[in-house]
Amino acid sequence: MKKKIAAALAVTFALGVTSAFAANPFVDVPAKHWAYDAVSKLAQAGIVDGYGDGTFRGDKNITRYEMAQIVAKALAKEEKANAEQKALLNKLSAEFSEELDNLGVRVKKLEKTAPTVKISADSRIRGFENGSVDENGKLLNEAGKAATKTYTQQRFRLYVDGNVNDNVAFNGRLSAQNTNNTDVANGNNDPIYLDYGYFTFKNVANGADVLLGRQLLNLGYGLVSAPTGGYDSVKVAFGGDKVKALVGYGDISSKLGTYTASTYAWNGTANVTVPAYNTQAKNNKAGNSDIMVTTANITYTPSKSFQAIGSVYYSNTSKYAYEVYSLGAKAQLNKNFSLTGEYVTNEADLAANADDHAWNAQLGYKGANRAVPKSFGLFVNYKKYGADALDYTLTSIPVFEGINDQFTRNNGVKGLGYGVNYAFSKNFVTTVTYEDLESYNGKIDRPAFTYARAEFWF
Incomplete structure (x- = not known):
């Protein structure tokens, strides 16, 4: 031997x-x-x-x-x-x-x-405390009120990625989620659905790629929209190492939701109406009709330690009042510290446009890496979001995932957030955040918001 x-x-x-x-x-x-x-x-x-x-x-x-x-x-x-x-x-x-x-x-x-098709998956368990309040800052878990204070969710996603040939690739994701409402409603199971599924046609013209199908809507650093699916569109990607652009046009209506409600018994004595979690945006008067938007991301990365992104989210539907522009930047200050900031303005003609600006800033220390057990991170952020600045049914800020409630849509929100993440083992990361918030004008206090999640990749 x-x-x-x-x-x-x-x-x-x-x-x-x-x-x-x-x-x-x-x-x-x-x-x-x-x-x-x-x-x-x-x-x-x-x-x-x-x-x-x-x-x-x-x-x-x-x-x-x-x-x-x-x-x-x-x-x-x-x-x-x-x-x-x-x-x-x-x-x-x-x-x-x-x-x-x-x-x-x-x-x-x-x-x-290598195999032409790669299959992978992830799962998440998360919980919300004080996850929904009304426009007056009251918790929605009392008799006669309209939702719940505390609930948990579990989500599973299956990824399918493959190459059709040297010039065409496919990326898809199936998703399913169940919710356990511990205060008012019975648990529910969302159906399995195609979160995204699109084809990429590489180097169609002058090095540009064309993406076609149901896609992610990922703009800037997540203030306008985090990586959520359900955006039926065509996109064109082009650029070099330092400057890249991604321009798209499509229908966003499947992600916006509508006002729906279910009725439950409160301790067997009173009926409580609970609105759907993903309710309609404040400035969306188009209802369930097709809502066409133009989107753009321009990313500038001059070095490994600095990046800037400019984004556009412009509605081509008259009854959907969002014409949003954003500018953000991220800097790696040193080996351990990073700083991210983003500013947004909504230039659409609104009935009341005093609160059409939003911005946030976050200072991070290290960060949990799912490939490195026992790695961890800490962060603190400040946010100030106007009620008319964003479509809160789209956004999913990594440090504030419960922003889509009646309080925020009516009053806007501002305040400090704190968080920690930790990799217990390979492909197992937990995150806990705490938000101390009030209305945009500072006149209405919101109960502290706590959010925790455990994520798994396999």
């Missing part, structure tokens, strides 16, 4: 592995790792060339980087491999994909053998 491994390892030297590799920081591949046996089989088959002058010492430990060099050499002779040997190459390629990527092998070799 040692001779077989030694023959395979000697290829490392044939590839030009020098003393630099002996000192590299990558960990050794364990002696009993399956990759040794796989490489030995490929060496026996001649997929990995032996190095038979006897100068290599077979008892030398191997780093992952050196093993990736061996795999790279084998991939160069992939056409000589049979089905079983190609399966071994694919398995080795997946195991050492990061090292191969560093060697510049992945794009040329690995992607040719």
Whole structure:
């Protein structure tokens, strides 16, 4: 066995592995790792060339980087491999994909053998405390009132991504969610639906890509709209490394919702009407009709430590009063601290336009990384959102996901928010936020809002 491994390892030297590799920081591949046996089989088959002058010492430990060099050499002779040997190459390629990527092998070799369809998923459990209040700042969980103070939700999403050919790709996501209303209503289950599903036609003209189908609506840093699906549109993406643009046109009506209500018994004595969570926007008089909007994102990234984004969300429907423009920037102040800010103005002709501005700023320290267990982050933010500035049925600010309530739509909101996130293990991250808020003009206090979520990726 040692001779077989030694023959395979000697290829490392044939590839030009020098003393630099002996000192590299990558960990050794364990002696009993399956990759040794796989490489030995490929060496026996001649997929990995032996190095038979006897100068290599077979008892030398191997780093992952050196093993990736061996795999790279084998991939160069992939056409000589049979089905079983190609399966071994694919398995080795997946195991050492990061090292191969560093060697510049992945794009040329690995992607040719990768599956054409990738399936992944995520799930989230979240809870709200004081998640909904009326226009007077009163909790909506008392007899005769209209909603609930506390509830939990669980969501599951399935991703399907694949390449039709070298020039056409598909990205899709199915989503389902259930809600447990602990105060008033019975639990409910949302149907499984296509959150997004669109085709990307690459390099259609002068390097521009065309995206067609149900897509994400992602503008700026999330103040106008966070990455939510259900936007039936066509988009054009173009630009270079520093400046990129994404321009779209389509129908947003499927995401806006309408005023609907259900009636429940309050302790068996009184009827309570509970409006749907995603109620109609304040300035939406178009109802369920098609609501056409033009959107644009222009991103400027001059360096790794700074980025700016300008966005447009312009309605082409007269009864939908939103003509929103935003400008935001994010700076990495140093290794640990980042600062993000965004400003929005709604230039549509409104009945009352005193509250048509919104802005927020957030200072972050580190941040939980789902790939790095025990990583964590802290953040503090200040927000001031006018009631007429935004369509709050669209927005889903990462640090304030309960903003779409009657209080905010009628009065606007301002105040401080605090949060922490932590990666308990790989692909398991929790986030907790606390918001101390009042109305835009400061005259009405809102009960403190608490939000917690646990997210899983698999």
